[in-house]
Amino acid sequence: MSKKDNRKNKKKPAVSGKQLTGRLDVTRSGMGYVIIEGRDTDILVRPNAFNTAMHGDTVTVQLVDGNGRGGRQQGEVTGVLERKQTSFMGKIQKSAQFAFFVADAEKPMPDIYIPLDKLNGANDGDTVIVRLEQWEKNKKPSGSVIQVINPEDASDL
Secondary structure, three states: OOHHHHHHOOOOOOEEEEEEEEEEEEOOOOOEEEEOOOOOOOEEEOHHHOOOOOOOOEEEEEEEEEEOHHHOEEEEEEEEEEOOOOEEEEEEEEOOOOEEEEEOOOOOOOOEEEOHHHOOOOOOOOEEEEEEEEOOOOOOOEEEEEEEOOHHHHOOO
16 A cells, blocks of 8 residues: 555544534644633644634634643534634735725735626725625635725725
8 A cells, every 4th residue: 555545544633522612723833722711721722723713702612632742632623612813904806807905914815806897996916904704614705895994094094
Protein backbone atom coordinates (compact mmCIF):
# COMPACT_ATOMS: atom_id res chain seq x y z
CA MET A 1 0.00 0.00 0.00
CA SER A 2 1.44 3.38 -0.97
CA LYS A 3 1.70 6.32 1.39
CA LYS A 4 -1.05 8.10 -0.54
CA ASP A 5 -3.45 5.15 -0.12
CA ASN A 6 -2.63 4.96 3.56
CA ARG A 7 -3.50 8.66 4.09
CA LYS A 8 -6.82 8.24 2.32
CA ASN A 9 -7.84 5.45 4.68
CA LYS A 10 -7.11 7.40 7.86
CA LYS A 11 -10.18 7.59 10.03
CA LYS A 12 -11.58 10.79 11.46
CA PRO A 13 -11.43 10.89 15.25
CA ALA A 14 -14.46 9.21 16.77
CA VAL A 15 -17.11 11.51 18.21
CA SER A 16 -17.61 10.94 21.92
CA GLY A 17 -21.19 12.23 21.96
CA LYS A 18 -20.74 14.95 24.57
CA GLN A 19 -21.65 18.48 23.46
CA LEU A 20 -20.66 21.63 25.31
CA THR A 21 -21.33 25.33 24.81
CA GLY A 22 -18.61 27.98 24.86
CA ARG A 23 -16.88 30.81 23.02
CA LEU A 24 -14.50 30.15 20.11
CA ASP A 25 -11.13 31.89 20.44
CA VAL A 26 -9.11 31.79 17.19
CA THR A 27 -5.38 32.47 17.45
CA ARG A 28 -3.41 34.40 14.84
CA SER A 29 -2.00 31.07 13.64
CA GLY A 30 -5.56 29.90 12.88
CA MET A 31 -6.00 27.30 15.63
CA GLY A 32 -9.15 27.53 17.71
CA TYR A 33 -9.99 26.93 21.32
CA VAL A 34 -13.49 26.76 22.76
CA ILE A 35 -13.51 28.35 26.19
CA ILE A 36 -16.21 26.91 28.43
CA GLU A 37 -17.29 28.74 31.56
CA GLY A 38 -16.58 26.72 34.70
CA ARG A 39 -14.21 24.31 32.96
CA ASP A 40 -10.48 24.40 33.74
CA THR A 41 -9.30 23.47 30.27
CA ASP A 42 -10.40 24.68 26.86
CA ILE A 43 -11.11 22.45 23.86
CA LEU A 44 -8.79 22.45 20.86
CA VAL A 45 -10.59 22.91 17.52
CA ARG A 46 -8.64 22.63 14.29
CA PRO A 47 -9.51 25.12 11.51
CA ASN A 48 -11.15 22.40 9.37
CA ALA A 49 -13.54 21.73 12.28
CA PHE A 50 -14.79 25.33 12.75
CA ASN A 51 -17.64 24.68 10.32
CA THR A 52 -19.19 28.17 10.04
CA ALA A 53 -17.86 29.60 13.31
CA MET A 54 -15.54 32.60 13.62
CA HIS A 55 -13.55 34.17 16.43
CA GLY A 56 -15.71 35.22 19.36
CA ASP A 57 -18.83 33.28 18.35
CA THR A 58 -20.77 31.35 20.98
CA VAL A 59 -20.82 27.77 19.72
CA THR A 60 -21.71 24.20 20.53
CA VAL A 61 -18.75 21.86 20.33
CA GLN A 62 -18.80 18.08 20.07
CA LEU A 63 -15.93 16.34 21.82
CA VAL A 64 -13.96 13.86 19.73
CA ASP A 65 -11.79 11.00 20.90
CA GLY A 66 -8.10 11.71 20.84
CA ASN A 67 -6.06 14.49 22.31
CA GLY A 68 -4.41 17.39 20.58
CA ARG A 69 -1.48 19.57 21.59
CA GLY A 70 -0.28 18.89 25.11
CA GLY A 71 -2.96 16.25 25.69
CA ARG A 72 -5.72 18.86 25.28
CA GLN A 73 -9.22 17.53 24.53
CA GLN A 74 -10.24 18.08 20.89
CA GLY A 75 -13.60 18.99 19.46
CA GLU A 76 -15.57 19.99 16.39
CA VAL A 77 -17.95 22.95 16.23
CA THR A 78 -21.46 21.67 15.55
CA GLY A 79 -23.38 24.92 15.67
CA VAL A 80 -23.18 28.68 16.03
CA LEU A 81 -25.55 29.92 18.73
CA GLU A 82 -24.62 33.60 18.54
CA ARG A 83 -22.30 35.58 16.28
CA LYS A 84 -19.96 38.02 17.96
CA GLN A 85 -19.82 40.07 14.78
CA THR A 86 -21.71 40.14 11.47
CA SER A 87 -20.22 43.28 9.88
CA PHE A 88 -16.58 43.57 8.86
CA MET A 89 -14.28 46.14 7.28
CA GLY A 90 -11.92 45.20 4.47
CA LYS A 91 -11.34 45.39 0.74
CA ILE A 92 -13.26 44.25 -2.32
CA GLN A 93 -11.61 42.05 -4.94
CA LYS A 94 -13.83 42.21 -8.01
CA SER A 95 -13.81 40.18 -11.21
CA ALA A 96 -16.20 40.26 -14.19
CA GLN A 97 -18.63 37.70 -12.71
CA PHE A 98 -18.31 38.06 -8.91
CA ALA A 99 -16.49 39.72 -6.05
CA PHE A 100 -14.91 38.68 -2.77
CA PHE A 101 -14.44 40.61 0.41
CA VAL A 102 -11.12 40.23 2.25
CA ALA A 103 -11.30 41.40 5.86
CA ASP A 104 -8.79 43.68 7.55
CA ALA A 105 -8.73 41.53 10.67
CA GLU A 106 -6.14 40.36 13.17
CA LYS A 107 -7.76 36.94 13.40
CA PRO A 108 -7.99 34.63 10.38
CA MET A 109 -11.39 34.50 8.72
CA PRO A 110 -12.65 33.30 5.34
CA ASP A 111 -13.16 35.59 2.38
CA ILE A 112 -16.83 36.48 1.86
CA TYR A 113 -18.45 36.01 -1.57
CA ILE A 114 -20.30 39.14 -2.75
CA PRO A 115 -22.71 38.85 -5.70
CA LEU A 116 -22.27 41.73 -8.15
CA ASP A 117 -25.81 42.97 -7.43
CA LYS A 118 -24.88 43.37 -3.74
CA LEU A 119 -21.77 45.54 -4.22
CA ASN A 120 -23.67 48.77 -3.47
CA GLY A 121 -21.43 50.74 -5.86
CA ALA A 122 -18.12 49.30 -4.58
CA ASN A 123 -15.29 48.75 -7.04
CA ASP A 124 -12.17 46.58 -7.03
CA GLY A 125 -9.84 47.65 -4.22
CA ASP A 126 -12.42 49.78 -2.37
CA THR A 127 -12.48 49.70 1.42
CA VAL A 128 -15.97 48.67 2.50
CA ILE A 129 -18.08 47.38 5.34
CA VAL A 130 -19.72 44.06 4.54
CA ARG A 131 -22.54 42.28 6.35
CA LEU A 132 -22.36 38.48 6.55
CA GLU A 133 -25.74 37.23 5.34
CA GLN A 134 -25.50 33.50 4.76
CA TRP A 135 -23.05 30.72 5.48
CA GLU A 136 -23.84 27.07 4.97
CA LYS A 137 -21.51 24.30 6.04
CA ASN A 138 -18.90 23.43 3.37
CA LYS A 139 -19.65 26.60 1.36
CA LYS A 140 -18.14 30.08 1.23
CA PRO A 141 -19.92 32.69 3.32
CA SER A 142 -21.84 35.30 1.34
CA GLY A 143 -22.75 38.85 2.15
CA SER A 144 -23.43 42.33 0.87
CA VAL A 145 -21.66 45.68 0.96
CA ILE A 146 -23.45 47.96 3.40
CA GLN A 147 -21.07 50.91 3.10
CA VAL A 148 -18.26 52.06 0.84
CA ILE A 149 -15.63 53.94 2.85
CA ASN A 150 -14.29 57.10 1.20
CA PRO A 151 -10.48 57.01 0.89
CA GLU A 152 -10.20 60.21 2.98
CA ASP A 153 -12.27 58.62 5.78
CA ALA A 154 -10.39 55.30 5.65
CA SER A 155 -7.14 56.98 6.76
CA ASP A 156 -8.89 58.04 9.99
CA LEU A 157 -9.86 54.45 10.87
